[in-house]
Amino acid sequence: MIVLNLRCGNGHDFEGWFASSAAFDAQLANALVGCPHCASTDIQRLPSAPYVRTSHAAPSSKAPARTGDAAALAQAKLRQLAQQAEDVGKAFPTEVRRIHHGEAPERSIRGHASLDDVAELLDEGIGVLPVPPAKEDLH
Numbered sequence: 635m636i637v638l639n640l641r642c643g644n645g646h647d648f649e650g651w652f653a654s655s656a657a658f659d660a661q662l663a664n665a666l667v668g669c670p671h672c673a674s675t676d677i678q679r680l681p682s683a684p685y686v687r688t689s690h691a692a693p694s695s696k697a698p699a700r701t702g703d704a705a706a707l708a709q710a711k712l713r714q715l716a717q718q719a720e721d722v723g724k725a726f727p728t729e730v731r732r733i734h735h736g737e738a739p740e741r742s743i744r745g746h747a748s749l750d751d752v753a754e755l756l757d758e759g760i761g762v763l764p765v766p767p768a769k770e771d772l773h
Contacts (some may be wrong), residue, residue, distance in 0.1 A: 636651070636652055636653075636654065636655060636658075637649050637650070637651050637753060638650050638651075638652065638658060638677065638679055639679070639680040639681075640667070640677050640679060640680060641677070641678055642668075642669035642671070642672060642674040642676055642677055642678075643674050643677075643678075644669065644671075644672050644674055644676075645678030645726075646669050646670075646671040648669065648670055648671070648703060648707075650667060650703075650707075651704070658679070659677075662677060662679075663678070667716065667719060668707055668710055668711045669707075669710065670703055670707040670709075670710050671706075671710070672709060672710070673710035673713060674716040675714075677763070682743070682755070699715035710747045710754040713765060715742070716744045716765045718742065719741075719742035719743050720741060720742065720744070721743075721744055721745060722743050722744070722745040722746065723745050723746060724746050725745060726743065726745025726746055726747045726751075727747050727751040727754075727755060729743055729745070730743060730755060730760055730762060731755070731758070731760065734758075734759075734760045738760055747761045747762070752764060
């Protein structure tokens, strides 16, 4: 496991944990590395002496865990993907069912659904994923 210092095109610095340098390169090439602050995938590796984890034991206090960074990165990537989807608003439950049953063209959509709607969709075998709004969207 290696820890790399990274910077996005918007100037945000952050760390990324990867299985190897080759794993980082592959993820970067497929736009799978994103800034946890702004979701930008314009990422560059900064010069550093990377920390290399040599055992399967938990990281020592010298290399603190970055689970918050990973969660923030995942949320940022989900929000980025959601922004690229077609917004169908409150028609989401109906439209996702239509897509699932082949009555509408398959495409990425986003919209609004109640917790009951989401539970019903999941019970019907329709995969949906709630994406929390960004903090700045809550104001």
